Amino acid sequence: MELRFLIVLDDICTNDDWLKFVRPFADAVNGSRVIITTRDSKVASEVDPWSHPLNLMQLTEEDTWALFLNKAVPENSSENNLNNVKAEIVSLCRGLPMAIVLLGGLLSTVELSEWSIVIDHLLARDHHFLKCIVDLSYEKLPSRLKLCFLYLVMFPKSYEISTRRLLQLWVAEGFVQTSNEPSIDSQDMAMTCLKELERRNMIEITERKSDESPKTCQGVYKPSLPEKLGQYLKNLRYIGLRWTGLHTFPESIGDLQCLETLDLKYTNITTLPSSIWKAKSLRHLYMTGASIQKPSSKESSTSTS
Numbered sequence: 001m002e003l004r005f006l007i008v009l010d011d012i013c014t015n016d017d018w019l020k021f022v023r024p025f026a027d028a029v030n031g032s033r034v035i036i037t038t039r040d041s042k043v044a045s046e047v048d049p050w051s052h053p054l055n056l057m058q059l060t061e062e063d064t065w066a067l068f069l070n071k072a073v074p075e076n077s078s079e080n081n082l083n084n085v086k087a088e089i090v091s092l093c094r095g096l097p098m099a100i101v102l103l104g105g106l107l108s109t110v111e112l113s114e115w116s117i118v119i120d121h122l123l124a125r126d127h128h129f130l131k132c133i134v135d136l137s138y139e140k141l142p143s144r145l146k147l148c149f150l151y152l153v154m155f156p157k158s159y160e161i162s163t164r165r166l167l168q169l170w171v172a173e174g175f176v177q178t179s180n181e182p183s184i185d186s187q188d189m190a191m192t193c194l195k196e197l198e199r200r201n202m203i204e205i206t207e208r209k210s211d212e213s214p215k216t217c218q219g220v221y222k223p224s225l226p227e228k229l230g231q232y233l234k235n236l237r238y239i240g241l242r243w244t245g246l247h248t249f250p251e252s253i254g255d256l257q258c259l260e261t262l263d264l265k266y267t268n269i270t271t272l273p274s275s276i277w278k279a280k281s282l283r284h285l286y287m288t289g290a291s292i293q294k295p296s297s298k299e300s301s302t303s304t305s
Contacts, residue, residue: 009036011157015046020268039096039130058095065090067097071104071201081112088119092129101220102133105201109140137202147175147233148193149202152219154240160206160216167191174235230255241267242286254278265289 012018018036038044044053059067068089069079093099103122107115118136125132141149148170155161167190170176176190194214197203207216230252239256240263247268253259254275259282266289276282 004031006032007034009034012036012038012043012047013040015043018043018047059097059100060095061090064093064095064100067100068093068104071101072108085115085119088123092119092122098220099130099133101201102130102137105199105220106133106137106140109137109200137200141200141202144175144177145193145196147173148190149197150229150233151175152203153246155219156242158218160218163194163205163214163217166217167194173233228252234258237261237281239263249273251275257281260284262286264292 009018009021012021022034036044036047038047041053041055065086069082073079073082089103093103107118110118121136122129122132138146138149151166151170151173152161167187170190170193171186176186176193191214194203194217198205198214198217202220203217204220205214205217207214209215227250229250234255235258236256237258238261239259240261242263242265246264247270249264249269249272251273252275253262253273254277256279259279261284262282263284263286265286268290270291270293272292
């Protein structure tokens with residue numbers, strides 16, 4: 001007797017993603033169901049034209065504005081001089097908490113006189129505004145914070161990361177510069193970086209200890225691997241992307257001359273760039289559970305599994 005199933009696919013971004021997932025379920029027995037969630041109404045309508053998507057209630061204009069002020073404007077600051085951009089901000093965020101939090105974090109680092117410029121830039125790219133907010137937020141990060149933020153791509157989406165472990169990894173990778181002050185150690189400086197990313201709403205503290213210090217955290221919006229990965233993380237020795245759902249890997253992997261281990265198990269990557277053979281220190285390439293054609297090279301001594 002064939003068993004029925006219920007599959008829940010969270011945060012489907014494109015119709016192509018859905019088509020890749022649905023193929024194994026084409027001959028499902030009667031009564032089985034696949035439920036998807038998506039932020040894109042177009043994806044929802046294309047998945048099943050005969051169904052009626054359930055639209056979750058978005059925040060009201062008042063709640064949107066209140067949350068935005070909480071994230072973008074310091075306490076005790078007047079909001080009277082924001083009235084000229086209020087309507088555009090509320091419209092841009094569409095009542096989506098993630099958009100509000102990200103935009104608030106971005107504008108909190110921008111002079112008020114430049115807010116209109118940033119908002120106009122986002123409105124011109126309305127269809128991809130979430131990614132655009134993240135890109136702009138990333139561009140405005142100091143160099144040391146860019147490396148720390150990009151490191152979050154190594155963890156699965158919504159994965160709760162031990163802050164103690166994350167700070168140790170940042171220090172081990174050399175992302176945190178040592179201080180000339182003997183009273184300030186590298187762990188303290190790493191914590192300063194974490195708090196700054198939290199202030200910018202690019203990291204969310206998910207659990208705190210009894211003394212209110214961060215215990216676990218996660219990325220508010222999972223960054224994608226940048227094309228210039230090798231330039232930003234040139235001393236990286238280990239990349240673990242297992243279960244991340246990543247689709248592509250940048251050509252700049254060849255610039256990672258210190259990379260020894262690349263774990264792509266259970267990702268959606270199907271091909272690897274030919275530049276991978278330029279990563280001369282690469283010794284271990286893990287691809288179980290991913291539909292990747294193993295790259296062939298007579299010159300390579302890399303082990304694959």
